[in-house]
Amino acid sequence: MSIDSHYDQSTDQANKMTTAFKVQATRESPIQSVQPPIPIIEMRGVVKGYGSGVTRTEVLHNINLNIRQGEFLAVCGFSGSGKTTFMQLLAGLLLPDQGVILMEGEPIVGPGPDRGLVFQNYSLLPWLTVRGNIALSVDSVFSNWAKGERRDHVEKFIEMVGLSHAAHRRPHELSGGMRQRTSLARTLAMKPKVLLLDEPLSALDALTRAQLQDEILKIWEEERQTCVMITNDVDEAILVADRIVPLNPGPKASLGPTFAVDLQRPRNRAALNHNSTFKNLRRAVTNYLLAVRKKSRDDEAAHSNEPIIRLPDLQPVELRRYPKWIPT
Amino acid sequence: MNWRGKALRFCEVSGLPILEPFVRLAAGEDPREQFIGIAKFVILPFVAIVAFVGMWSVAASKVVTDSAKLPSPTATLDAGKQLFAMHREQKKADQTKRLEKLSEAKALMIQAKQVELQASTATGVRREKLLANVAVLKTKAVQAANYQPTSAPTFIDQIFTSIKTVFFGFALATLIAVPLGVLCGMSPWFNAAMNPFIQLFKPVSPLAWLPLSFIVIMWYYTGTTGETWFQKSFLISATTVTMCSLWPTLVNTTLGVASVDKDYLNVARVLKLSWSQKLFKIILPASLPLMFAGMRISLGVGWMVLIAADMLAQNPGLGKFVWDEFQNGSSMTYARIAFSVIVIGVIGLLLDRLMICLRNLVSFGGPSPA
Secondary structure (H helix, E strand, C coil): CEHHHHHHHHCCCHHHHHHHHHHHHCCCCHHHHHCCCCEEEEEEEEEEEECCHHHCEEEEEEEEEEEECCCEEEEEECCCCCHHHHHHHHHCCCCCCEEEEEECCEECCCCCCCEEEECCCCCCCCCCCHHHHHHHHHHHHCCCCCHHHHHHHHHHHHHHCCCHHHCCCCHHHCCHHHHHHHHHHHHHCCCCCEEEEECCCCCCCHHHHHHHHHHHHHHHHHHCCEEEEEECEHHHHHHHCCEEEEECCCCCECECCCEECCCCCCCCHHHHCCCHHHHHHHHHHHHHHHHHHHHHHHHHHHHCCCCCCCCCCCCCCCCCCCCCCCCC | CCHHHHHHHHHHHHCCHHHHHHHHHHCCCCHHHHHHHHHHHHHHHHHHHHHHHHHHHHHHHHCECCCCECCCHHHHHHHHHHHHHHHHHHHHHHHHHHHHHHHHHHHHHHHHHHHHHHHHHCCHHHHHHHHHHHHHHHHHHHHHHCCCCCCCCCHHHHHHHHHHHHHHHHHHHHHHHHHHHHHHHHCHHHHHHHHHHHHHHCCCCHHHHHHHHHHHHHHHCCCCCCCCCCCHHHHHHHHHHHHHHHHHHHHHHHHHHHCCCHHHHHHHHHCCCCHHHHHHHHHHHHHHHHHHHHHHHHHHHHHHHHHHHHHHHCCCCHHHHHHHHHHHCCCCHHHHHHHHHHHHHHHHHHHHHHHHHHHHHHCCCCCCCC
16 A cells, blocks of 8 residues: 555644654664664765755755664655665765765775665666576676586576576566566675665556565565665555664655564565554554655745745536537 | 567568568468558558559650650660679670680690609700799799689679678778767767767768868878779778768767666666676667667668769769769660669668668667668
8 A cells, every 4th residue: 555545534643643653663672672783784964965056955864774684674755755865875876975874884985786776677688688687797796606606596596586487588578577576686696785675666566566575575584684675655664674764755854763563474464454563553654654744845835935826715606518609 | 489479570670570461370360450461561562663663654755855765664674684684694704714714724734744744854954944934834824723804894793892892881980980989978078079070070971071082092002003902992982981971870879878778887886897897798788779770870871972972983883883874875874774773772771671680689678660
């Protein structure tokens, strides 16, 4: 379920709910008590904007976040709130204007195969087959491996995402779901320390999406590697993540309070639908997001210099259409 | 993929949608729909061609001056047949001449062997004399064996000369334009430096280059005598073709390289590819479709220019043939010119199709038959 579908029912209570769940959000989460909180990635006071001088717009403002070893973190926000910028900062494709991002204590200065990024639009190379696309990343990341070893590695990941039957096909011959699987396999095959998923499923239809969510979850539960996923789908976030961090709407987007997902793994989509924790959490996250968006819009309206246009309160007298009067 | 899929892919890549309805019909698809396709791609063009030929015949009977008349389709066809017959006769004559020379060479060789045998038994001055004789005979034999007929090139020879010239010029242009275009596309600074030249020279009429390339070739060959690697006239035509077909490839390659999807470059960055890996694994494959689109335009321009350049500079080729015929003024002149116009068109068409096919082979996800 996407955020917008909740809009009607929740605007009134939004502010009230937000305060209530901020309390819950700061509570100690069970994940924290099980695993020692070693941050694998640490963002401190990160600011990122585009342009310079008067044309500068700050997209992200004062981002502070610790990503723990082995956790699945979901960053949830509206389109246009700077989600992709956030992900590109983590990947190292962009560098922060202020603040610092540390990976295992070292500042991130550029992209690298230790942070595997799954792109929003797959960005598979159209002239390579599924196998070729995966082999490209394996060959360049593990260039010191023997040829046979690399080939086996490629085949293993093709099989992992269930594309053995389509390994010889090129991206334009694949469905959206298969493309995203290829993209996922390409990234997983690099054996990254952190897996970064940038709205990986947003271009897929609902059924394929659900199927791939389950697959991502299954793969993650096998490997348990640190994973950051950006999404605009609250249900998806709750299904897969250990923690959900909302991204407040931009410009000058910052992170909201963390919501811990206290749901047992392995999670079952069908069972979750009736789980009260799931339902409460979904309501809480959705209401928080709607409330911050409303606040951001109100702020924007309050600061804007544009004259307020009041629409006249008109009611149509009659809806019947008269035949056009033609002058003779 | 089954045979149907393969055949359809072939139609798509080769740029021959004309075959598509037949493949589908053979595969047992709805015949009604396929007949529409056949009507569109086969019957309609055929009707159009017939109509054109009809109008041509009418025009041929009307356009008559005192000395000449517009050749009719049948006259053109006859002229074509005659040109081919002349070619065959000429080749036959050349072949018999060559065989004669070959048997002559054999006879000379036998004679030389005999003299050599005599020399082995002889002594003193006589021996010296005989050996000198042997040398002379052997040289003659080699000359006869290597005999090349010196007859004037026929129409068919001119076709091949033209094709060779255009491909040589085009290959030269591609060798220059593609690396330059890649550099321009990768570096906005280099592009800014090159841009004035590209903008200035691109619109120059092809034939304006002809005298300049003439001078350059003449300068290059000053002082060299005897056999050269290339004929001068060949080089002049080829370089003219090069100068004209450089620009579309250059501009399109620049565009192709500069507009490589940013995500592909991000992939390269995440994988930490080296500069050369990035170039050969990401940038070049991604820009190949546009590059080939440019090369297609280049080859088309090159072919058009070549005919004009041959006419103007009297270099061997189809252009020279047309011009010579025009100067000849025999009764067949205009029919032959009309026939060579059609041949020039057909060859241009084939070259274009070839480039489309190559472009389709390198563009994944969207080959178009046009």
